[in-house]
Amino acid sequence: MNSVWEKAIKAEKVNTPKKFLDEIGEELFSKSSYVVRGNAIRLDEGDQHSFTYRFIIVSDRLQYSYNLFNIVHGIELYPVCIKTEEMIITQADIKGKIDTIDVNGFNVRGIICNDETDFKNTIIKIIQTDRVVKIIQSIISQSE
Known part of the structure; x- marks a missing residue:
């Protein structure tokens, strides 16, 4: 007899937004010669209705962190809502996605990002803006 849970358990697995943030955070750490890293930290504000993460750029040498953006999603992972600085939104040309x-x-x-591909592409646009590049360069320079 098949399990009553078989359909749910064998469903196609979707990568979580946090997993992608962890991957790019680790990539930043290795590419910066272990000077700067990105951390996705779950915020627990007593809200059991959503998952909220803060993505921060961290330099242990400086004992400094910069909040780059926050994401919010429900139990179903997508859509995801990203909140970041207005300058970054403008430079990434994603104002139309608000x-x-x-x-x-x-x-x-x-x-708003409706699926995994949309989320990844939007995050890449954000981290490739002049504002984010300058933030990371500044942290690296001050950490040496």
Whole structure:
């Protein structure tokens, strides 16, 4: 007899937004000769209705961190809402993606990514902006 859970357990696995953030955080660490890293930290603000992560750029040598963006998603992972600085939104040319989504009954406004590919492409646009490049270069320079 098949398990009543078989359909759910054998469903295609989707990579989580946090997993992608962890991967790019580790890549930054290795590419910067272990000077700067990116950390995705879950924020627990008593909200059991969503998953909120802060992605920070960290230099242990400087004892400094910079909040680059936050993401919010429900239990179903996508859509994801990204919140970041207005300058970064403008430089990444993603202003047209600003909208409001329902995350488990709560309205969240920000940059909306409807699937994994959209999320990854949007994060790449964000981290390749002049603003983010300057932030990382500045932290690396001050850490040496």
